[in-house]
Amino acid sequence: MDLYDELKTSSLTFSELFGSLLEAARKSSVSVVDFLTLNASELALLIPRSINEIACFQDALRKKLQNQVFEVHPIVEVSQVIPPSVFTTGVDVMDEMLGGGIKTHEITEIFGKSSTGKSQLLMQLSLSVQCPVSEGGLDGKCVFITTEGDLPTKRIDEMIKQKYAEKGAHVSQNNIFTVACHDLSNQEHILTVQLPILLERDRTIKLVVIDSISHHVRAELESKTFKDSQGNRSYVDKTAQNLLQLATSHGIAVVVANQVADKLALDKTVLQSGVKQSIMDYDHQIGWIVGWKDSSIFYRHRLAGLEVKGSNTGHPTTESILSDDEDYNFVARRIMSSQLENRPRDHAMDPGKDELRTQSLDGGCTRQFGTLKTGKKRKLDTQVPNLGLTWANHVSTRILLTKTYKPSALLRKGELDLNKLTDSDSFWQARRTMKLVFAPASKQTQLEFYICDKGIEPVQDHID
Incomplete structure (x- = not known):
């Protein structure tokens, strides 16, 4: 029976009076919900116990459940509630995009593929929250929970020296509590036991970071049957509710990184x-x-x-719907133009004689120079954040980080000698984009950024 999952601290879990009843309920797969929704006579048909014993347990269960609800969520005066607040990300343009910055009392999710800058942004937030209130921070500490390795303290120290050196003691690694989770049970224990105790003891903590929330969940929770998937969704829902309860009761911001998976189009x-x-x-x-x-x-x-x-x-084809890959098409036109300019007059236009190859990093296809064609379409979007709709229902702000490639500045200026290149590395340079997918009272916008010694910095103003 799932009594321990629902009421961990209840004395009913270890009561000798109802020991036989609980064991019979476990064998018959009768849950707490069944005891709360079915009457004693209906339960007697499922459990080989007397109606009086079942009814007595139901009364005790309802009282325990009611007490727990009011103990966990007591009715308080409005004046005692910690009001929501906002702290800066360390980047003015990003704060404007988010409607002021990172908000407390809610869950903010940052998702994207590997190497898009998720951890860099999380580390920057762990420092910006420490800034004085007059400078956009909350003058608070941070709890940084890692699931994919240890916290890169050298990188944080570099960011402090480059960007926050003038803050003095306000911004320091001493204000960051860090712990590494090595498996799912360890992660659950930290989030449900250790973290609440730490928040009670230290009221100066204003930010909890989890990098990443789905790493152990996707690795350890199996979903081979419908019952498994239902249980997994229930686990994710309870995890999110626990984080939200901590955020609202302690007036903190919860910011998590999330991994992605492919959502392929149906055949x-x-x-x-x-x-x-x-x-x-x-x-x-x-x-x-x-x-x-x-x-x-x-x-x-x-x-x-x-x-x-x-x-x-007369109707548009499906391919015409997809947007053009302007970056790839630009490179293709430059290559073909260079070929024509340097081709001998008596040289036949035979693609087979052009041996040098190039590669589209975002498209993943290799073509000969002589067969490059413009008009290529961008790839279909397939990446979705893990944990599904169950998790998304609890997220207030969702930020997407992407990393694609654009033609290099030298190629755009015409300063690249295409005849001396042996690979495509000089064609492309990384383009990192931050997109606000949804947030309260904020429109969907995006901006381009780069990663430097100071952390994350914007390339330019908003790109609508």
Whole structure:
């Protein structure tokens, strides 16, 4: 029986009076919800125990549950509630995008693929929260929980020296409590036992960082059956509720990093077999809550609705919906132009004679110079944050970090000699983008940034 999961501190869990009843309930898979929703006579059909014994346990269970609800969530005066506050990210443009900065009393999620800058942003927040209130901080400490390794203290020390050296004792690694979780049970113990105790003892803590929230969950929780998936969703829901309860009761901000997984488009043969999407389906709405491009969303909806028409009907084809890969097309045009300029007049336009190859880093395809063509479309968006809708329902602010590649400045200026290149590394340079997927009272915007000694810095102002 799940009594211990629902009422960990209840004396009913270890009561000798109801020991036999609880064991019978466990063997019959009767839960706490069953005891609260079914009457004694109905439960007697499921459990080989007397109606009087069951009714007595139900009364005790209801009293214990009611006491726990009011003890955990007592009714308090409005004047005693800690009001929400905001602290800076350390970047003015980013604060403007977020409606002032990172907010307390809620969960902020930062998701993206590996090497997009998630950990860099989290470390920067652990320092900016320590700044004085007059400078946008909360003059508070941070708890930094890691699940994928130890906290890179050398990198934090570098950021302090480069950006916060003038703050003196206000910003220091001494104000960061750090702990590493090595498995899921260790993570659960830290979040449900150690963290609440620490927050009670030190009221100056204003930020809790988890990097990342889904690492052990996706590795250890199996989902082979429907019952497994239901249990996993319940676990994720309880984890999120616990974090929200800590955020509201202690007036802190909870910022987590989340990993991503692929959400591939359904095969046409599957769709043609009768699978349809509704506007109420999660899959139909997923594009907007994970930050996909509008072209990818429209593409998937047209495909899932079996509304794709051929070009001979006068309707746009599915491929025409996807946005053009302008960066790749620019490189392709420059390469082809360079070939034509340097080709001998008597040299036939034979693609097979052009041996040098280039590679599109974001497209992943290799082509010969002579066969490069413009008009290439960008890849379909497939990345979604882990933990699904169950987790997303508890997230107030979701930020997407991406890393793509754009033509290098030398190539755009025409200062790159394409005839002397042996690989494509000089064609491209990293482009990092931060996109606000959703947040309270903030519109969906994005900005381009780079990572330097100081941490994360914007490349330019807002890009709408």
